[in-house]
Amino acid sequence: MTTRWLDDQDLRVWVRMVAVLELLPAQLDSHLRRVADLTYFEYYVLAMLSEAPERSLRMSELAVRTNATLPRLSHVARRLEARGLLQRTTAHDDRRVTMARLTEVGWDKVLVTAPEHVEQVRSLVFDALTPEQVTQLGEITEALLGVLDPEGHMSVPYSRHALDDL
Amino acid sequence: MTTRWLDDQDLRVWVRMVAVLELLPAQLDSHLRRVADLTYFEYYVLAMLSEAPERSLRMSELAVRTNATLPRLSHVARRLEARGLLQRTTAHDDRRVTMARLTEVGWDKVLVTAPEHVEQVRSLVFDALTPEQVTQLGEITEALLGVLDPEGHMSVPYSRHALDDL
DNA sequence: GTGTATTAATTGATAGAACAACTAATACGA
DNA sequence: TCGTATTAGTTGTTCTATCAATTAATACAC
Numbered sequence: 409m410t411t412r413w414l415d416d417q418d419l420r421v422w423v424r425m426v427a428v429l430e431l432l433p434a435q436l437d438s439h440l441r442r443v444a445d446l447t448y449f450e451y452y453v454l455a456m457l458s459e460a461p462e463r464s465l466r467m468s469e470l471a472v473r474t475n476a477t478l479p480r481l482s483h484v485a486r487r488l489e490a491r492g493l494l495q496r497t498t499a500h501d502d503r504r505v506t507m508a509r510l511t512e513v514g515w516d517k518v519l520v521t522a523p524e525h526v527e528q529v530r531s532l533v534f535d536a537l538t539p540e541q542v543t544q545l546g547e548i549t550e551a552l553l554g555v556l557d558p559e560g561h562m563s564v565p566y567s568r569h570a571l572d573d574l
Numbered sequence: 575m576t577t578r579w580l581d582d583q584d585l586r587v588w589v590r591m592v593a594v595l596e597l598l599p600a601q602l603d604s605h606l607r608r609v610a611d612l613t614y615f616e617y618y619v620l621a622m623l624s625e626a627p628e629r630s631l632r633m634s635e636l637a638v639r640t641n642a643t644l645p646r647l648s649h650v651a652r653r654l655e656a657r658g659l660l661q662r663t664t665a666h667d668d669r670r671v672t673m674a675r676l677t678e679v680g681w682d683k684v685l686v687t688a689p690e691h692v693e694q695v696r697s698l699v700f701d702a703l704t705p706e707q708v709t710q711l712g713e714i715t716e717a718l719l720g721v722l723d724p725e726g727h728m729s730v731p732y733s734r735h736a737l738d739d740l
Numbered sequence: 741g742t743g744t745a746t747t748a749a750t751t752g753a754t755a756g757a758a759c760a761a762c763t764a765a766t767a768c769g770a
Numbered sequence: 771t772c773g774t775a776t777t778a779g780t781t782g783t784t785c786t787a788t789c790a791a792t793t794a795a796t797a798c799a800c
Contacts, residue, residue: 414692418700421708424715425699426618427728430641433595435722447786452592468748475596480787482750487786504748504795526580533591534584536721537714542587544710548703549590555702556601562593613756634778646757648780653756670765670778746797757786767776 432532439528444521449474450484451521454493457510458518464509466499472561493517598698605694610687615640616650617687620659623676624684630675632665638727659683 414422437448444451456473457463465473471481485508488494493514499505510518534542553563580588603614610617622639623629631639637647651674654660659680665671676684700708719729 412693412696414696414700417712418708421712421715422695422699423729424712424719427641427723428715428718429595429599430728431722432718433599434641449786466748467750475593475600477788478749479751479789483786486750502748502796506749527578529588530578530580532721533588533718534580536717541710541714541717542584544707545714546583546587546590548707548711548714549587549594551702551707552594552598552699553590555698556597557593562596563589615756632778643758644779645759645781649756652780668766668778672779742800744797744799746795748795749793751790751792753788753790755786755788758784760781760783762781763779765776765778767774769774770772 435532436525436528440521440525443524444517446517446521449476450488451525453481453484453488454510454514454518455522457494457508458515462509463515464507467496467506467508470508475562488514601698602691602694606687606691609690610683612683612687615642616654617691619647619650619654620676620680620684621688623660623674624681628675629681630673633662633672633674636674641728654680 433448440446440448440451446454452474453470456470457465467481467485468478470476471478474481476484485494485496489496492511495509495511496506497509499507537545553560557563599614606612606614606617612620618640619636619642622636623631633647633651634644636642637644640647642650651660651662655662658677661675661677662672663675665673703711719726723729
């Protein structure tokens with residue numbers, strides 16, 4: 409098997425990309441833990457619900473949109489429910505289905521947390537880039553998602569409201 | 575506190591960026607687990623050592639380069655040592671210091687795994703981008719690291735050898 | 741209709757990550 | 771040179787993630 413190595417330029421780009429993949433989520437996660445006592449994933453779950461009609465989604469759909477397995481989501485939902493941030497109810501028409509709905513407390517949590525999170529995103533990402541670079545980043549991420557997520561599962565709530573976009 | 579929201583374009587870019595941050599590491603991790611029985615982080619540790627002089631680094635330096643805390647690295651090093659992939663020895667001049675060194679088996683592991691990993695990186699990332707986009711991605715990641723890692727800790731082995739670049 | 745297959749979600753067990761507490765060795769100040 | 775502070779790592783505990791097994795409800799074939 410002959411290996412196609414990365415050429416020198418690709419290599420330098422990749423080293424930096426790896427660093428970004430490591431550092432950016434870590435810093436967002438750490439910020440959310442500090443200001444909201446939420447993991448990045450927990451915040452993401454709440455944010456997805458907050459964008460959905462009735463602030464409610466069935467577990468399996470929520471799992472798809474957060475790229476989580478159902479077991480993982482189920483555990484997280486149990487903890488969030490214990491904290492009063494969301495509520496689970498069985499669907500009437502199909503009693504296998506569980507609907508997860510944001511409570512008022514959960515909604516307030518998103519309302520308070522989202523601005524701080526957005527500010528963090530802005531200062532870590534958008535403030536560091538020129539408008540051209542933002543455009544380029546949009547095209548690059550689009551191209552990458554063509555490979556990583558051809559079905560587009562993670563881009564469903566594409567930009568409904570401006571509130572809790574991540 | 576007045577919130578500066580993201581405008582519509584930034585928002586769409588960010589949604590996709592979030593998806594990439596979630597999916598790309600997950601797919602690289604899952605690939606490495608399958609082909610090498612290594613987590614992404616474990617592979618990264620071995621790769622960093624493989625680039626270092628004597629294939630050896632002190633634990634604290636290795637921690638900086640992998641963006642890990644010392645406790646985390648210590649646990650991982652214990653497991654890798656148990657698998658015979660690296661060896662830890664106390665330094666003579668300062669006996670507080672532990673040197674982690676890649677064993678022959680560990681080196682072979684990197685030699686076998688790196689090409690498969692690089693192929694995965696190529697197919698998930700570089701094959702999806704035009705040469706211009708790769709250049710742009712290089713500039714963008716550089717700008718981001720100016721904020722995320724101003725000290726440049728994670729870019730130390732900048733492109734010494736072409737082997738085990740990630 | 742009854743039995744089987746499929747779907748939706750939860751539960752339980754094991755492995756990994758994060759944080760705090762601890763140990764051991766060196767540096768340093770009076 | 772004695773005591774304290776600092777540095778380098780490890781260990782232990784708790785929380786989260788992952789995978790397998792299980793439960794429960796619906797769909798479907800005969």
